[in-house]
Amino acid sequence: MAKDSTTRASAGRSGATTPYRWMMTEVGAPLMREAFALPQPAPAEVVVEVAGCGVCHTDLGYYYDGVRTNHPLPLALGHEISGRVIAAGAEAEGWLGRAVIVPAVIPCGHCDACKRGKGTICPNQKMPGNDIQGGFASHVLVPAAGLCPVDETRLAEAGLTLADVSVVADAVTTPYQAVVQAGVGPGTLAIVIGVGGVGGYCVQVAAAFGATVVALDVDPVKLKAVARFGAARSIDVTKTDPKGLKKEIAAFAKERGLPAREWVVFECSGSAAGQTTAWSLLTHGGTLAVVGFTMDKVELRLSNLMAFHARALGNWGCPPDLYPGALDLVLEQRIALGPFVEHHPLDDINKVFAAAHAHELTRRAILIP
Known part of the structure; x- marks a missing residue:
């Protein structure tokens, strides 16, 4: 040249x-x-x-x-x-x-x-x-x-x-922006859905910002991995139903002295099942951060955002x-x-x-x- x-x-x-x-x-x-x-x-x-x-x-x-x-x-x-x-x-x-x-x-x-x-x-x-x-x-x-x-x-x-x-x-900067955008800090209960790839780093970033992190996945190998790198609780979602899952997280939050409201949910799986689970975990004042991508469609009741005074945030790059x-x-x-x-x-x-x-x-x- x-x-x-x-x-x-x-x-x-x-x-x-x-x-x-x-x-x-x-x-x-x-x-x-x-x-x-x-x-x-x-x-x-x-x-x-x-x-x-x-x-x-x-x-x-x-x-x-x-x-x-x-x-x-x-x-x-x-x-x-x-x-x-x-x-x-x-x-x-x-x-x-x-x-x-x-x-x-x-x-x-x-x-x-x-x-x-x-x-x-x-x-x-x-x-x-x-x-x-x-x-x-x-x-x-x-x-x-x-x-x-x-x-x-x-x-x-x-x-x-x-x-x-x-x-x-x-894989690191995308969840980094999601964590910054969602206002995560000490005292935040952060829930990460899908902890392979981007989700695994989302667990680590949220923990680095001071959050207590609950990791959700269908793969016990991935859950075991993030348990050593920032996840305070790891849950195999194949072993519980949506209502049971929310109750289990609520019990964990109470045990740790964390709020029952204003949870921050990071959907990183890029799957319809993950997005459905994320929506079911919305709380009053909660935040849903959509990090993963899928072409699949999901059916949801958008009025939950109004009723919970919650918010949903996109996250492009x-x-x-x-x-x-x-x-x-x-x-x-x-x-x-x-x-x-x-x-x-x-x-x-x-x-x-x-x-x-x-x-x-x-x-x-x-x-x-």
Whole structure:
């Protein structure tokens, strides 16, 4: 790549391997590896050499369920990206050589919504693996706006690799925003439904903010895992009915001196059953935070929000300005990543997708180029 007034490249491994990415060509068809030429970054863009990219439930929704991507196929999926900046446009040269996390949702920073602090609803936002080519690749071209720098000294002290923190880009920051938005703090009873992936980190984030956390899932293995990382109570929802579940949580709240009202419920399962359970746990003054995504529909009585003077909050991505705080919790080891991630070669992407879709993985997969 030429070093000129528009684009500069840093020393590194960028020339060691022909750039490549794994492309989705149609729903359910095998992902195909293709070589591509490194793009020339525009003034406010950078090229990131990918260290790792996490496999998210959203990726599986695009691939298996036909959830529409904004960029037409073929498209490289993947929005949980960490790596190193190896080329930069003239306005982004300060990023050259730096280890970074790429935000899963990148606001433009200039529109009315962004100026009012509402970047998650920016109409010009870019999501890798949806609006632009994603991180299941050796390299990715992204806007420089919102990049989160990674202190590699602190990273090493925490016993983590740059690839490990790729999952901060969604699995950690999405529940982090949900916890911030819901106003969680000491004295809060937080209920997390679905504690694999995003939900497991939601348990840890809520606990780090001072909440007492009740974890709900159908998988005893996942419940056992989060019991060591922030969950004060773990409940297998297959062993109780909705009324019994609410009574059990209420008894636990009373035992811990926590309020019988104003519970905060985080729906992270991305399932119709999870959403139905979440709705059944609304209390007076309660908050329902919808973090998981499903195409399934549920039937509910919306008047419960009125009767309980409760609120329901959506949660799309996380503003880039919150990323450093979330990363700090990881580097301070108040959020554990290692026990909840596993590395796989990027070239095994088809096998990993199949295993994740079949619920054969107990940890979040990170694909390594």
